[in-house]
Amino acid sequence: MSTLTLTPRPRLTDRLATLPVVVIGAGPVGLAAAAHLADRGIEFIVVEAASGPAAAVEKWGHVRLFSAWREVIDPVARRLLQEAGWNGPVNENRAPSGQELVDEYLRPLGALPVIARRVHYQTRVTAVSREGMDRTRSAGRDATPFVVRVDAGGDTEQILARAVLDASGTYGSPNPLLSTGLSPAEDIALADRVTHALPDVVGRDRERFAGRHAVVVGAGHSAANTLIALVQLQRDEPGTRISWLIRNTTAVRVSSSAEDELIGRAQLGARVDRYVASGKVERVDSFEIDDVEATADGVRLWGRRHGYPTSLEADVVVNATGFRPDLAPLREIRTDLDAIVEAPRLLAPLIDPNVHSCGTVEPHGFRELTHPERGFFIVGMKSYGRAPTFLLATGYEQVRSVAAWLAGDLAAASRVELSLPVTGVCSTDAGGCC
Numbered sequence: 229m230s231t232l233t234l235t236p237r238p239r240l241t242d243r244l245a246t247l248p249v250v251v252i253g254a255g256p257v258g259l260a261a262a263a264h265l266a267d268r269g270i271e272f273i274v275v276e277a278a279s280g281p282a283a284a285v286e287k288w289g290h291v292r293l294f295s296a297w298r299e300v301i302d303p304v305a306r307r308l309l310q311e312a313g314w315n316g317p318v319n320e321n322r323a324p325s326g327q328e329l330v331d332e333y334l335r336p337l338g339a340l341p342v343i344a345r346r347v348h349y350q351t352r353v354t355a356v357s358r359e360g361m362d363r364t365r366s367a368g369r370d371a372t373p374f375v376v377r378v379d380a381g382g383d384t385e386q387i388l389a390r391a392v393l394d395a396s397g398t399y400g401s402p403n404p405l406l407s408t409g410l411s412p413a414e415d416i417a418l419a420d421r422v423t424h425a426l427p428d429v430v431g432r433d434r435e436r437f438a439g440r441h442a443v444v445v446g447a448g449h450s451a452a453n454t455l456i457a458l459v460q461l462q463r464d465e466p467g468t469r470i471s472w473l474i475r476n477t478t479a480v481r482v483s484s485s486a487e488d489e490l491i492g493r494a495q496l497g498a499r500v501d502r503y504v505a506s507g508k509v510e511r512v513d514s515f516e517i518d519d520v521e522a523t524a525d526g527v528r529l530w531g532r533r534h535g536y537p538t539s540l541e542a543d544v545v546v547n548a549t550g551f552r553p554d555l556a557p558l559r560e561i562r563t564d565l566d567a568i569v570e571a572p573r574l575l576a577p578l579i580d581p582n583v584h585s586c587g588t589v590e591p592h593g594f595r596e597l598t599h600p601e602r603g604f605f606i607v608g609m610k611s612y613g614r615a616p617t618f619l620l621a622t623g624y625e626q627v628r629s630v631a632a633w634l635a636g637d638l639a640a641a642s643r644v645e646l647s648l649p650v651t652g653v654c655s656t657d658a659g660g661c662c
Contacts, residue, residue: 243373244371244373244390245390247271247373247388247389247390248271248272248273248346248387248389248390249265249270249271249272249273249389249390249391249392249393249634250272250273250274250275250374250376250387250389250391250392250393251265251272251273251274251275251392251393251395252275252353252376252392252393252394252395252396253274253275253276253394253395253396253397253608254274254276254278254280254281254282254338254347254349255281255282255283255284255285255334255395255396255397255608256282256285256300256302256329256334256608256620256623257395257397257607257608257609257620257623257624257626257627258274258276258393258395258396258608259274259281259282259305259334259337259338259343260302260304260305260623260624260627260628261274261393261395261607261627261630261631262274262343262346262347263302263304263305263308263337263340263343264302264304264627264628264630264631264632265631265634266308266342266343267304267307267308267631268631268632268634268635268637269635270631270634270635272346273346273347273348273387273389274343274346274347274348275347275348275351275352275353275376275378275387276347276348276349276350276351277350277351277352277353277396278349278350279349279350280335280338280349281330281334281335281337281338281347282329282330282334282335282338284397284399284400285326285327285329285330285334286326286327286330287399287424287426288326288425288426288450289325289326289327289328289329289330290325290326290327290426290428290431291325291326291426291453292323292324292325292326293323293324293325293326293329294323294449294496295323295619295620295621296320296321296322296323297316297317297319297320297321297322297323297324298320298321299619299620299621300324300329300333300620300621301316301333302624302627302628303624303628304628305333305337305624308337308340308342309333309336309337309340312340314336316332316333317332317333348378348380350380350381351378351379351380352378352379352380353376353377353378353396353557354377354378354379354384354557355375355376355377355557355559355560356374356375356376356377356392356394356557356558356560356561356604357374357375357377357560357561358372358373358374358375358560358601359372359373359374359375359388360372362560363559363560363561363562369601369602370602370603373388373389373390374388374389374390374391374392374603374604375387375388375389376388376389376392390603391603391604391605391634392603392604392605393605393607393627393630394558394604394605394606394607394610395607395608395610395623395627396554396608396610397608397609397610398551398552398553398554398609398610399551399609400554401551401552401553401554402424402425402547402549402550402551402552403547403549403550403551403552403614404547404549405422405445405517405520405529405545405547405549406517406518406519406520407475407516407517407518407531408518412519412520412521413519413521414520414521414522417522418520418521418522418527421522421526421527421543421544421545422520422527422544422545422546422547423436423544423545423546423547424547425446425450425451425454425546425547425548425549425551426450426453426454426548427454427546428457429454429457429458429460429461430457430460430461434461436544437458437461437468437544438461438464438465438467438468439465439467439468440467440468440469440543440544441468441469441470441471441526441541441542441543441544442458442468442469442470442471442542442543442544442545442546443471443472443473443527443529443540443542443544443545443546444458444470444471444472444473444545444546444548445473445474445517445529445545445546445547445548445549446474446546446547446548446549446550447474447475447476448548448550448616449496450548450550451472451474451546451548452496452497452499452500453496454546454548455470455472455500455503455509456496456499456500456503458470458509459503459508459509462508469510470508470509470510471509471510471511471512471540471542472504472509472510472511472512473512473515473517473529473540474511474512474513474514474515475514475515475516476513476514477513477514478513512533512540514533514534515529515531515532515533515538515540516531516532516533517529517530517531518530518531518532519531520545523541525543526541526542526543526544527541527542527543527544527545528540528541528542529541529542529545550614550616551609551614551616552570552613552614553570553606553610553613553614555570561599561601561604562599562600562601562604563599563600563601563604563606564598564599564600565613566613568614569612569613569614569615570613570614571611571612571613571614571615572596572597572598572599572606572611574595574596574597574598575592575596575597575611575612576613576615578590578592578596579612579615579617579618580615591622591625591644591645591646592622592625592626592629593625593626593628593629593630593633593641593642593644594629594630594632594633594641595642597611597626597629597630603634605626605630607623607626607627607630608623608626608627609623611623611626621646622646624646625644625645625646628640628645629641629642629643
């Protein structure tokens with residue numbers, strides 16, 4: 229029995245060859261992976277915890293992306309859609325909102341018969357392993373099928389797979405508010421007073437913010453989007469007070485830059501700068517949060533500012549501190565992750581947010597995403613771990629390369645087919661909405 233090796237045409241046992249590739253997540257990158265696998269004639273299954281495609285994107289659907297339509301549509305997905313009669317966006321130079329991305333692109337893509345019949349919604353992956361062995365056993369591992377355990381409507385089922393692509397994203401795993409990276413002791417009691425990133429301030433969440441003191445925590449673009457929305461609400465509800473709490477002395481990620489080719493993002497930074505200068509937004513810098521507690525009417529943030537103990541009270545807090553990957557389902561898989569960023573070890577130096585912006589991240593594929601567990605890949609936003617420098621176009625290039633490798637086309641898998649715009653640090657911290 230032969231084990232899998234990195235060759236132009238991977239040698240599979242007869243049993244493995246009959247099994248599907250399992251794609252975890254039906255978001256933008258998961259559906260792009262499905263399109264590439266379908267185009268390559270590779271059998272696959274997509275499992276998605278929500279009841280429809282791109283559920284995480286819909287949660288921030290009111291937010292406009294930084295990238296134009298032409299930059300957020302996967303090339304193979306576009307071709308498959310056009311072959312089915314899809315006309316695409318009228319103006320591809322315009323940046324869509326998250327909801328437009330879902331309604332006009334991702335939902336039609338997920339509805340293509342070649343994809344739709346292979347997608348299982350309301351099916352949550354709880355664990356991934358190898359059939360009959362935990363992570364400590366080595367003999368014959370590469371020739372043994374993956375076992376993907378899922379919860380489907382309360383029933384536990386297992387899917388055998390030849391390969392697994394984890395495109396589950398990070399939106400469901402926000403970073404905690406505390407500077408230690410730990411959750412506040414009163415985390416459950418704070419549930420109705422601390423919101424997830426990118427609330428719909430002027431829409432469905434309006435009553436939660438109108439006429440109240442809101443503190444936005446975070447130095448990324450999800451924070452900037454929320455601050456802009458709060459200023460808009462403030463015009464209609466003058467009693468609305470806005471504080472912006474950041475850990476560092478400046479918010480470099482949202483600073484406007486004339487060199488940013490993502491025009492929408494550069495404009496975003498400029499608007500926030502103006503609101504701070506005019507006093508509409510009170511910026512509180514150098515604030516390290518040590519604890520968060522519920523008060524009778526709101527929330528108190530305890531911490532240190534410039535090294536001195538301090539506190540800040542608010543009615544509602546927006547946690548826009550970024551996201552991290554949920555690695556619990558991968559406990560029995562042999563992963564090779566960077567100890568700091570929690571991205572694949574070979575990818576981590578390319579995406580380190582202290583060094584790189586999304587425009588300086590080199591296009592990468594199966595080699596940088598490889599783990600000791602042959603046939604297992606983390607793709608999309610989750611592959612970036614805690615780094616906020618992800619672009620959808622980068623995720624599409626990842627799955628193009630991985631699908632080519634799975635098909636045994638090493639030449640295509642190794643080829644670079646992506647050119648990125650020149651940018652500063654790029655993310656709305658919303659799981660990849662650039």
